[in-house]
Amino acid sequence: MTAMQPGEQRDEVEMLSLMLLIRRFEERASQQYQAQKIGGFCHLYIGQEAVVAGAVAAVRDDDYIITAYRDHAHALARGTSANACMAELFGKETGCSRGLGGSMHFFNRQNHMYGGHAIVAAHVPLAVGLAFAIKYRDEDRVTLCFFGDGAINQGSFHEALNLAALYKLPIVFICENNLFAMGTSVKRSTSLKQIVDRAEGYDIPGEIVDGMNFREVRDKIAEIVSSIRKESHPAFVEVQTYRYRGHSMSDPASYRTKQELEKYRLDDPITRLRAQLTREGKLTHEQFDLLDKRAKETVLASVKFAEESPQPPLDKLYDYTYANGANS
Amino acid sequence: MREITYRQALNEALAEELERDPNVFLMGEEVAEYNGAYKVSQGLLERFGPRRIIDTPISENGFAGLGVGAAMVGLRPIIEFMTFSFSLVAFDQVVNNAPNMFTMSGGQFNIPITFRGPNGPAHQLGATHSHATENLYASVPGLKVCTPATPRDAKGLLKTAVRDNNPVLVLEAELLYSSKGMVEPPDEELLIPLGKAEVKREGSDVSIICYAQTVPLALKVAAQLEEEDISAEIVDLRSIKPLDEKAIFDSVAKTHRVVIVEQDHPFCGVGAEVCYRIQKSVFDELDAPIIRVSQEDVPMPYNERLERAVLPNADKLIAAVKKVCYA
Ligand SMILES: Cc1ncc(C[n+]2csc(CCOP(=O)(O)OP(=O)(O)O)c2C)c(N)n1
Ligand SMILES: [Mg+2]
Numbered sequence: 135m136t137a138m139q140p141g142e143q144r145d146e147v148e149m150l151s152l153m154l155l156i157r158r159f160e161e162r163a164s165q166q167y168q169a170q171k172i173g174g175f176c177h178l179y180i181g182q183e184a185v186v187a188g189a190v191a192a193v194r195d196d197d198y199i200i201t202a203y204r205d206h207a208h209a210l211a212r213g214t215s216a217n218a219c220m221a222e223l224f225g226k227e228t229g230c231s232r233g234l235g236g237s238m239h240f241f242n243r244q245n246h247m248y249g250g251h252a253i254v255a256a257h258v259p260l261a262v263g264l265a266f267a268i269k270y271r272d273e274d275r276v277t278l279c280f281f282g283d284g285a286i287n288q289g290s291f292h293e294a295l296n297l298a299a300l301y302k303l304p305i306v307f308i309c310e311n312n313l314f315a316m317g318t319s320v321k322r323s324t325s326l327k328q329i330v331d332r333a334e335g336y337d338i339p340g341e342i343v344d345g346m347n348f349r350e351v352r353d354k355i356a357e358i359v360s361s362i363r364k365e366s367h368p369a370f371v372e373v374q375t376y377r378y379r380g381h382s383m384s385d386p387a388s389y390r391t392k393q394e395l396e397k398y399r400l401d402d403p404i405t406r407l408r409a410q411l412t413r414e415g416k417l418t419h420e421q422f423d424l425l426d427k428r429a430k431e432t433v434l435a436s437v438k439f440a441e442e443s444p445q446p447p448l449d450k451l452y453d454y455t456y457a458n459g460a461n462s
Numbered sequence: 463m464r465e466i467t468y469r470q471a472l473n474e475a476l477a478e479e480l481e482r483d484p485n486v487f488l489m490g491e492e493v494a495e496y497n498g499a500y501k502v503s504q505g506l507l508e509r510f511g512p513r514r515i516i517d518t519p520i521s522e523n524g525f526a527g528l529g530v531g532a533a534m535v536g537l538r539p540i541i542e543f544m545t546f547s548f549s550l551v552a553f554d555q556v557v558n559n560a561p562n563m564f565t566m567s568g569g570q571f572n573i574p575i576t577f578r579g580p581n582g583p584a585h586q587l588g589a590t591h592s593h594a595t596e597n598l599y600a601s602v603p604g605l606k607v608c609t610p611a612t613p614r615d616a617k618g619l620l621k622t623a624v625r626d627n628n629p630v631l632v633l634e635a636e637l638l639y640s641s642k643g644m645v646e647p648p649d650e651e652l653l654i655p656l657g658k659a660e661v662k663r664e665g666s667d668v669s670i671i672c673y674a675q676t677v678p679l680a681l682k683v684a685a686q687l688e689e690e691d692i693s694a695e696i697v698d699l700r701s702i703k704p705l706d707e708k709a710i711f712d713s714v715a716k717t718h719r720v721v722i723v724e725q726d727h728p729f730c731g732v733g734a735e736v737c738y739r740i741q742k743s744v745f746d747e748l749d750a751p752i753i754r755v756s757q758e759d760v761p762m763p764y765n766e767r768l769e770r771a772v773l774p775n776a777d778k779l780i781a782a783v784k785k786v787c788y789a
Contacts, residue, residue: 173585173586173764173766174585174586174587174588174591174764175587175591225586225764225765225766225767225768226765231764233763233764233765233768234588234589234763234764234765234768235588235589235764236586236587236588236764236765237764238587238588238590238591239588239589239590239764251590252588252590252591253547253548253550253551253590254520254548255520256551256590284519284520285520287519287520287521287524288520288521288522288523288551289521289523289524289551290551315519315520316491316492316496316499317492317495317496318491318492318495318496318517318519322495322517323519323520324519389495389496445765445767445768446763446765446767446768448767448768448771451758451760451763451768451771451772452758452760454760454763455759455760455761
């Protein structure tokens with residue numbers, strides 16, 4: 135992705151292409167997991183593509199982003215190559231975390247993607263720390279902090295929101311509400327009727343956004359971010375979305391109905407953006423097919439790359455426990 | 463006796479204790495409607511209802527503290543951590559409130575609570591999800607810590623934990639949930655006391671001291687060593703705290719050589735404590751320095767080959783045994 139100037143908008147066809155890349159990547163990851171090329175826990179983002187795509191489309195490349203363990207898409211959206219992502223899943227040295235992190239711990243320092251965090255809500259205070267550093271250095275940046283609906287009942291979430299509000303930090307809390315935390319529906323986990331009302335308790339402005347609609351996500355977050363750039367403050371967005379697959383590869387998702395899943399599938403974020411662009415004459419069927427073909431090829435090539443990449447060497451086992459050097 | 467899985471054994475223990483005492487309840491993430499993330503609480507919601515089998519939001523610090531509070535007024539909570547890696551979110555309640563209350567209140571409030579769940583590295587879960595927590599928790603005065611390795615021990619120790627008047631951590635072995643073993647029939651009360659090790663295999667040349675996931679490893683190694691005419695005695699600690707010194711010393715007096723195999727990190731570890739006590743009390747019995755086999759002192763890497771290099775394994779254990787036997 136090219137560097138964006140203030141006021142400039144990312145090309146929507148490019149963003150559709152990102153969403154396709156995410157979808158195809160996750161489908162292939164699922165297949166490779168079943169073939170036991172990928173180990174541990176693996177959480178797929180299928181169905182939620184418009185959330186991360188819309189959010190990154192609303193900020194600049196040097197703004198900070200951080201998320202939980204459902205993180206492949208966030209790494210891809212931040213320009214991490216499919217090769218580096220697939221190689222990480224394969225545990226290879228060429229992976230975005232050198233094969234040491236795995237599915238739940240994707241990082242890309244260069245592209246300001248600060249992880250991939252697997253303890254629910256543990257990264258929300260980290261996000262506040264990123265935002266604190268922005269303000270401390272008086273920089274023109276914002277932090278986007280993604281987390282699930284399940285994270286909003288952790289103490290660290292609440293402490294983090296209060297800190298952000300108290301210190302007026304430049305951060306957008308983006309709750310990807312996909313209605314479930316593993317098998318627990320929001321109704322069964324949260325005393326509030328609406329998640330967004332959590333923000334009100336900390337005097338943080340909150341909005342609800344349709345997460346199946348790329349444009350709505352982008353525009354709403356862009357509006358918030360431009361307000362933050364004028365005068366630093368936190369904001370909260372509840373993005374209503376849905377994951378098509380189970381919680382992780384081992385979850386059959388028997389706690390929800392086929393009809394519910396079908397309802398959301400019919401409202402697919404990729405289909406929606408495609409239809410909008412087609413209707414407006416910005417995308418032909420042939421062009422779409424070409425984008426999809428490219429996404430599939432990129433992902434297929436990433437599997438080959440991951441297969442052929444070397445394992446992290448055994449003699450480097452102790453190299454990443456402590457960093458060398460000291461401040462002098 | 464009949465053969466059941468470790469998972470079923472835990473399930474029976476929970477059901478029997480819930481049945482026996484109306485003050486006992488089970489609380490944790492996905493324990494009720496989902497029947498447990500690892501299916502340990504299968505069927506309990508149906509049998510005991512939502513008053514006693516309670517799903518929580520993802521709020522470990524909150525519900526662990528809720529348990530401590532409920533225990534102050536006489537309930538006997540069983541708090542499930544989906545894994546003990548997540549108990550670290552509740553560290554304050556487990557380490558600061560539960561074990562200190564009895565002392566701080568001058569003996570007015572004991573805390574009869576059980577914290578349980580899978581502990582220790584599983585497969586390729588990476589650094590945040592692979593914690594063995596026994597070193598951390600066993601170092602805290604006021605906590606009791608047990609680490610069952612067989613279905614029988616799992617059932618007997620969990621039942622004892624629930625009846626204990628103090629906070630007890632039952633650190634279950636995630637990788638052994640589906641393993642099978644002989645257990646007394648349900649109509650026979652099975653209670654295994656805390657602080658009692660068990661010799662899982664008699665031997666005369668070397669004592670391998672182990673617990674949890676390292677017990678099946680040690681048994682496998684013992685069979686291999688047999689072929690090389692080395693007779694290994696397998697001492698399963700079962701409880702880390704209280705620690706069964708007598709069983710350890712008896713075995714040392716018999717074999718005069720010791721290897722300790724642990725699933726946690728080496729530094730300030732369970733094995734270091736065992737080692738200290740042996741040299742302090744039965745130094746003259748030793749014919750060789752004690753060797754410990756544990757995890758490498760690094761955060762757990764995701765990569766499979768590196769993970770294997772970090773964990774204790776048969777090769778490392780055999781090499782250690784041969785070294786202490788000068789074989
Ligand atoms: C502190 C902690 N407790 C429990 C877990 C196990 N766990 C992993 S994901 C998850 C559900 C989270 O759901 P949500 O926040 O809605 O995110 P989603 O999976 O829907 O993206 C749970 C309980 C964990 N990783 N960390
Ligand atoms: Mg969710």
